[in-house]
Amino acid sequence: MTVMRRGFPASGWTAMPSSHCIFDAARRTDRVIIYVQPFPLTRLTEWLLDSRTRVPAVIADQLKNGLFSSLPIFLGGVLNATAVATIAAWRHPSGPFLGWLLFEIGLGLVRMTVLIHGKKRMAAGMTPPRGLSAILSCFWALSVGIGTSLCILSGDWILATIACLSAAAMVCGICLRNFGTPRLAATMVFLALGPCAVAGSLTADPVLPVISVQLPIFMLTIFSASFALHKMLVSWMTALADLERSESLTETILRSSPDHMLILEDDHRIIFYNQPEGGLAADTLIGRNWLYEMAEEDRPAAQRALDQARANQPATLILSLMPDTALAPELRKPRWFDIAINKTSDASGRLIVVARDITHQKKSEEKAVWMAQHDALTGLPNRALLQDHLDETLANVGRDMEAAMLIIDVDNFKTINDSVGHDGGDALLCAFAERLRAAVGEGDLVARTGGDEFALVIAASSVETVEQVAQNIYDQLRTPIDHGGRLLECSASIGASFIPRDGRTRSEIMKAADIALYAAKTGGRARLRIFEPGMMVEVERHQTMIALARQALTHDTIVPHYQPKVRLRTSQVTGFEALLRWRDHEGQLRTPDMVRAAFDDPALGSLLSERMLQKVLDDIQNWTRIGLAFGNVAINVAGADFRQGGFADKVIRSLNARQLPPSCIQIEVTENVFLGHGAGDVERELRALSDHGIRIALDDFGTGYASLSHLTQFPVDLLKIDRSFIQRIGTSTDAEAITSTVVNLGHCLGLEIVAEGIETAAQESYLRDINCDVGQGFLYARAMPAEAVPACLAQSETAGQIAKAG
Known part of the structure; x- marks a missing residue:
């Protein structure tokens, strides 16, 4: 092993034994590259066991x-060589033959020990x-060659014949056993036969040297055959390995596939079945007719698909299959397959039949279809399903x-x-739905068509039948709905x-029912x-009003x-009431009556x-800018303006924005604004206005349901007597009595009284006599545009001066 330090020129690399490779890693940061040089014997064995043919490492091993x-x-080789050596030593008990025998015995024992040890390591997965x-x-091969050559040189032709035949047999064994390592086989053949060829050339017999010529040719033939x-x-091993890998890959794909795969014979018998893990055992279907595994009504479609596939045309179908009846009941559920x-x-x-289990997908689709056709809260069919049912009906x-x-x-949902929150509202709708089911x-x-609206489609041939169903519904609703202890x-x-x-x-049917519902709600509800x-x-009139x-x-029209309000004592204009007018598409001025329904829409x-x-x-703001004394x-x-909050x-x-x-200004409200669930909001908004200095007038007093307590509960500054009483002055003592009472009551409470709808001088005279404060009506003027107000005030000033002078 040689150690070289990177960072120096190649010519300056220093080689040293690995055992002497010591350096201070704290002081040197150069990377160290260690080259391991194998021993010559190791290189030799690697060469012997290798070949020029490149093969995968697994096959090489x-x-x-x-x-x-x-x-x-x-x-056979070990025993044969030992037996020949034994015969040679017996026939010629000389030193070389005895040494050959002992060497064969010792070498055989060593080789057997190595063989057993190697097998144990292979069994343990080691090299x-x-x-x-x-x-x-x-x-061993060299030993066989030397021993055989000794037998040839001994002059004992019987022994030489036995040794040569044995050597030939062992050469065959060498080739058969070591063809996986051709270099080793060739080397062993050379070592076994080479000495024999040399020995043949050294004998005195003139014929035996032929061996020296034949054996090299034989060795070359053996070498060629070995390689x-x-x-x-x-x-063959490469192809086999590829086949095994292919089979392994195919098996892995089959096991990993979510699909069921079958192979059918011509008679539709199943001869192969691979099923995903967790399913039935594959052998339960082998040999069975595939068509008989499905419902009878599905067999024609399956037969057509099989015929189509047999005609080399790919076929597809979706079927519902029932598992084997031998299974447990919880497993015998129909499953869908693509x-x-x-x-x-x-x-x-x-x-080949490939079936993918799409039961979960089918259930998801069915659930999606159900959800698309039903209301999520109550579980009732929704508008889409209702419309389909109507079309079918x-x-x-x-x-x-x-x-x-x-x-x-x-x-009043x-x-x-x-009042009870959305949870309570949902509970009410669910209970309402259940009671509707019970009534039909x-x-x-x-x-449920949306919100708090439901729809029924019932079998009915007469009005009495519909009335009976409606009565059943009202009977069901008669019992209060319990929500958390609250009825x-x-x-x-x-x-x-x-x-x-x-x-x-x-x-047309839905529109007619909607119109009837509108009539029921406008007629007082609960009917x-x-x-x-x-x-x-009536509906068209209502829709027309809304549209206008x-x-x-x-169009901002x-x-x-x-309309002026006149002080009855002085005949002077003390203020005005703003009245809504609008122009139609022809430019004609219209009154609020033509859009009356719009005021009921929040x-x-x-x-x-x-x-x-x-x-x-x-x-x-314009009048103020020109200094016009218009009063107020x-x-x-309306009540809806207050209930929205922030009015x-x-x-x-x-x-404030207009300074x-x-x-x-004054704010006029009617008596019914004080009634209902929004009265608290109305009172809060009115007090905020009153605290700011804006006067509040109670309009149409005497025609609604307000009680006298409302005059003290709410911040009211003025009372306006409805025109229905004023118009009957002079013809109805009751109207005069009510008018007089209202005037006296208002004065007692410190309120200013305004009489609406004065049209005659007699009505004005009566109101003046009972000390009514302000009058308003056609006797003085009709409602006028803003441009006419200055002229009206000027005329009022003149009339007031004339009245003073008179």
């Missing part, structure tokens, strides 16, 4: 390990002493009424959901349409309404108009109020 195989040939075995083999045999063996069938490439005519009904569709809406027949469909009262509005009376298409053609008119309101907002009504507020404040402007506000902040911010005083 197998060839070299042949030194420790073929025990009969090994023992046997191949180099030692090769050297010992060469010594040819070695090459053939290497090719099957591909092809004909083998040989001439056997067999078919319409396709199968006759001319008479045979079915009905009911659309059911949970009354938003209020319930807000076995073949009827119950679906939830639940009612529903129901709209119904008949199939096919009310339409021949799905959309059933069955579609009638007259309902369509949206159009007015989109909302124009505030102002989102749309809020947008209308917001637009009016901003436009009124813009007009007030009353703005009507007072929005008004105050708008005033307007709070006294320039």
Whole structure:
């Protein structure tokens, strides 16, 4: 072994024995490269055991390990050589022959010991002493050659014949046993026959020198045969190794594959079956007819696929197969397979069937389809499945009424959901769904179409049948729903349409039921309404109002108009009420009655109020800028504006942005704003406005359901007597009494009183006599645009001066 230090020129490398290779790693950082030079004997044995044919390492090891195989040939060679040496020593007990015998015996024992030791190491997975075995083999061959040459030179032709025949036999054994290592075999043949050729040339007999010529030719032939045999063996072993690797790879692929693979004979018998791990034992299907392993109704399709594959056309099909009935019940579940069938490439005519288990995929698909057709919360069919069911029902009904569709809406669900939370709302919907199921027949469909809306499709040939189902629903809902110990009262509005009376298409039937539901909800809720053609008119009117309101907002055609409020004692204008007007697509000015439905829509009504507020404040800002003494402007506000929250902040911010005083506006609300679940929000918003200095007016007083306590609970500054009382002054003593009472009540509470709808001088005179503060109506002026307000105020000033002068 030589040690060389990297970092120096090649000419300066210093070689030294490895045992003297010592250096200080702390002081030197040069990398040390150690070259191991094998001993000459080691190089010799490696050369003997190698060959010019390049083979994989595994095969090379197998060839070299042949030194420790073929025990009969090994023992035959050792015993044969010992026997010849024994005969030679017996016939000629001389020193050379006795030495040969003893050497053969000793060498045989050593070689046997090495052979046994090598086999044990191979059994333990370790490398046997191949180099030692090769050297010992060469010594043995040389011993045979020297002994045989001694026999030839002895002049004992019987002994020479025996030795030569034995040597020939041993040469055959050498070639047979060591063809995996041709160099070693050639060397041993040379060592065994070389001395014989030399001995032949040294004899006195004139014929024996022929051996010296024949033996080299024989050795060359043996050499050629050994190397040819070695090459053939290497090719065979390489092919065998490749085949084993291929078979191993194929087996690994088969074991790793999730697919079932079968090979079928012409009669459809299974002759091979490879099944993924964890399945049935493969031999349970061997010899069975593949077609009989599937349901009878699936066999025709499978037969067609087999015929198609037999015609060299790949075939595929999807089948559901039932496992063997001998299995445990929990394993006897149908499984789905995606099957591909092809004909083998040989001439056997067999078919290869590859079946992939897609049961999990099928279940996933079925689950996905179910989820696509059902409501996740209640498990009921959803709108998509409802529509399909309606289409099927319409396709199968006759001319008479045979079915009905009911659309059911949970009354006040938003209020319930807000009070108990979303968990409570979900629990209510689930309980509601269960009670709907209990209220209908076995073949009827119950679906959830979204939110708090459900739909039924029931068998019904008369109005009585629908009414009976509705009564069953109301009976089911009569018992409160228990949610965590809290009882939830639940009612529903129901709209119904008949199939096919009310339409021949799905959309017509659903629209008719929707219209009937709208009629039920507007009629007071918790009731059933069955579609009638007259309902369509009201719905269309409602939709038209909504559309007109949206159009007015989109095109910004909302124009505030102002009706003056007159101080009855002085006949002077003390302020105005802002009234909504809008222009249609033809430019005609329209009143709020034509968009009345929009004010009931929470989102749309809020947008209308917001637009009016901003436009009124813009007009007030313009009047203020020119110094116009307009008093104040009353703005009507609906309950929905308060319940959305932040209304007072929005008004105050708008005033501040325009630098307007709070006294320039009043907020008018009706009595029903104080009622319902949002009364607390209304009170909070009104107090915020009042605290800021904005006066609050209670509009249409006397027509709603407000109690007198509301006048003290809420910050009210003005009472407005509804026009229905004012218009009957002079014709109804009851109206006059109510009007007089309201005026006195308001004054007692310190409130200012405004009378709406004054149209005659007699009405004005009566109101003045009972000390009503302010009047408003057509007697003074109709609502006017902002541009006409200055002229109105100027006229009012003139009228006031005339009144003072009179």
